[in-house]
Amino acid sequence: MENLKEIINRSDAVIIDVRTPEEFESGHVENSINIPLDKVPDSLERFRNLKGPVVLCCRSGQRSEQALKWLREQGVGNLYNGGGYTDVLIHRI
Numbered sequence: 001m002e003n004l005k006e007i008i009n010r011s012d013a014v015i016i017d018v019r020t021p022e023e024f025e026s027g028h029v030e031n032s033i034n035i036p037l038d039k040v041p042d043s044l045e046r047f048r049n050l051k052g053p054v055v056l057c058c059r060s061g062q063r064s065e066q067a068l069k070w071l072r073e074q075g076v077g078n079l080y081n082g083g084g085y086t087d088v089l090i091h092r093i
Contacts, residue, residue: 004055005091007080012052017085018067019058029057029088037063040070047076057082 007013015032017024024034035043037058047054054076056064061083068081082088 004080004082007053008055008082008088008091009093010053014050014052014054015082015088016047016054016056016067017058018056018063019085023059027085029085029092032057032085032088037067040067044071044074044076047071050078053078053080055080055082055088057085057088060084061087 002010008015015029017028017032017034018037018040019034020036021034028034035046040047056067056079058064061081064081064083068079071079082091
């Protein structure tokens with residue numbers, strides 16, 4: 001089984017940052033997509049259409065865990081909680 005660092009560095013991995021747009025603008029993982037936590041339900045089909053592993057992140061990992069749990073309840077798979085966006089940055093090669 002791949003560890004989080006390997007997943008984050010896969011060429012098909014998608015990083016979704018669920019912080020607010022203001023937080024995202026203050027710093028984020030390069031090429032990550034900002035879908036704020038309160039917009040995740042409106043973006044369900046977008047999540048379902050993503051092909052690679054989806055790594056969710058936020059400031060501390062709490063909002064990304066909330067998003068992960070909700071998305072899994074909706075049947076979305078291949079999701080990982082990357083924790084804080086700075087944790088994802090550290091794992092990036």
